[in-house]
Amino acid sequence: xxxxxxxxxNVVFLLVVFVGTIxxxxxxxxxxxxxxxxxxxxxxxxxxxxxxxxxxxxxxSIIIYYMMHTLGIRLKKRTCFLFSSVGFFFSCITPSASGxxxxxxxxxxxxxxxxxxxxxxxxxxxxxxxxxxxVIGVALTIFGQGFIHAYLWNVRHVFYxxxxxxxxxxxxxxxxxxxxxLARDIMVKGLALxxxxxLMKPRRSRLEKLEASMxxxxxTAVYLKEHVKVLIEVFGxxxxxxxxxxxxxxxVYRAFxxxxxxxxxxxxxxxxxxxxxxxxxxxxGMGISEQLFLRIFLPIxxxxxxxxxxxxxxxxxxxxxxxxxxxxxxVANFTIGRREED
Numbered sequence: 001x002x003x004x005x006x007x008x009x010n011v012v013f014l015l016v017v018f019v020g021t022i023x024x025x026x027x028x029x030x031x032x033x034x035x036x037x038x039x040x041x042x043x044x045x046x047x048x049x050x051x052x053x054x055x056x057x058x059x060x061s062i063i064i065y066y067m068m069h070t071l072g073i074r075l076k077k078r079t080c081f082l083f084s085s086v087g088f089f090f091s092c093i094t095p096s097a098s099g100x101x102x103x104x105x106x107x108x109x110x111x112x113x114x115x116x117x118x119x120x121x122x123x124x125x126x127x128x129x130x131x132x133x134x135v136i137g138v139a140l141t142i143f144g145q146g147f148i149h150a151y152l153w154n155v156r157h158v159f160y161x162x163x164x165x166x167x168x169x170x171x172x173x174x175x176x177x178x179x180x181x182l183a184r185d186i187m188v189k190g191l192a193l194x195x196x197x198x199l200m201k202p203r204r205s206r207l208e209k210l211e212a213s214m215x216x217x218x219x220t221a222v223y224l225k226e227h228v229k230v231l232i233e234v235f236g237x238x239x240x241x242x243x244x245x246x247x248x249x250x251x252v253y254r255a256f257x258x259x260x261x262x263x264x265x266x267x268x269x270x271x272x273x274x275x276x277x278x279x280x281x282x283x284x285g286m287g288i289s290e291q292l293f294l295r296i297f298l299p300i301x302x303x304x305x306x307x308x309x310x311x312x313x314x315x316x317x318x319x320x321x322x323x324x325x326x327x328x329x330x331v332a333n334f335t336i337g338r339r340e341e342d
Contacts, residue, residue: 037308045255049316052248057325059241060084060125063234067121070230073113082336083107085328087122092322101126110337120219123173124231128238130170130278136268137163137275151269155276155295158288162276169279177221246270248316252309253300261300269296270317290314 061077061084068075086107091100101122108118140148141163152159175182224231246267253266273292280288293310301309 034308034311037305038311041252041255041308041312042257043255045251046312046316049248049251049255049312050320052244052251053316053320053324056241056245056321057081057084057088057328059237059244060087063125063128063237063241064121066237067124067230067234068113068117070227071117071121073117075111079111079336082328082332085325086332088321089325089329092318092325107332107336116219120223123177124224124234125238127170127173127177128231128235129242130166130173131235132238132242133166133271133275133278134163134170136271137166140268140272147268151265151296151299152272155292158276158292159272162279165279166275177224242271242274243267245317245321246274249297249313252312252316255312256301256305256309258301258305266300269300270313272296289318 058081061080061082064083065075065077065080068080083104087100087104089100090103093099104122105115105118109115137159140152141160148156148159247263247270249270250263250266253261273289273296276292277288290310293313294306297309297313298306
């Protein structure tokens with residue numbers, strides 16, 4: 001019953017944010033003119049943009065396949081692609097992408113993968129996934145002030161906030177992994193304080209769940225210490241994966257026949273949007289991503305092509321990802337774990 005209520009809440013929340021985004025973006029705009037402009041794009045440039053989205057989803061599946069292999073679990077690559085699709089679909093439709101990993105763990109369990117193993121793999125995926133954003137944010141903050149002044153000055157506060165939140169998140173996760181005793185003490189004391197303030201009722205089961213989660217973090221620490229090379233390779237794949245998705249905007253740029261701004265600049269700018277919105281409690285960064293695009297890419301697309309460019313860029317980077325992952329999530333629902341029933 002609780003899961004059903006949570007699902008209903010997520011669907012309603014997604015629809016509210018979606019409607020609010022549509023209203024905020026298109027209010028007062030000439031939709032007919034926008035449609036005419038979009039019709040002028042060269043569709044051949046959009047094909048590799050779609051391929052970038054597929055590569056993005058495929059990249060995580062390769063990481064899952066590779067890490068499962070190091071743990072002695074043999075899986076087919078297409079099964080890992082389904083796991084990846086499930087994760088991205090539920091991440092796209094839930095606040096702060098909170099539904100992705102629980103859904104993946106559920107489907108992995110149907111394939112007889114132990115929950116501690118799936119949790120370990122997905123935790124490392126999360127750490128490396130966010131670590132890429134931390135590298136982008138910190139590198140630009142320290143070494144890219146000229147770039148920030150040129151392209152991000154009007155949204156610098158949002159960018160710095162996103163960078164800080166990602167640094168905090170990754171740091172907290174690494175503390176949990178490499179200093180589990182310290183992390184346990186902090187969490188136990190924090191839990192006791194919350195209960196003392198009567199914000200939560202004291203429950204023994206809550207402490208038991210905390211102990212279980214600490215076991216998972218300890219297992220992650222052991223794995224990382226014994227497989228440093230694996231972690232480096234996974235980080236490299238993650239960089240390629242994220243750059244592929246960011247590059248979709250460059251193909252949109254070229255589809256309008258535009259030139260003069262390098263692919264590197266556009267990829268970095270799209271990366272800064274990801275840094276800014278990743279930790280915000282919005283499905284797929286919906287709403288804020290569109291607004292940031294309209295501010296950051298104005299000098300690149302120009303006022304006339306800016307909104308059509310944003311529509312196609314977000315159409316590829318979020319809605320195409322949502323559509324593709326939804327299709328393969330349906331496939332996963334009908335194929336994963338079915339062998340045991342045959």
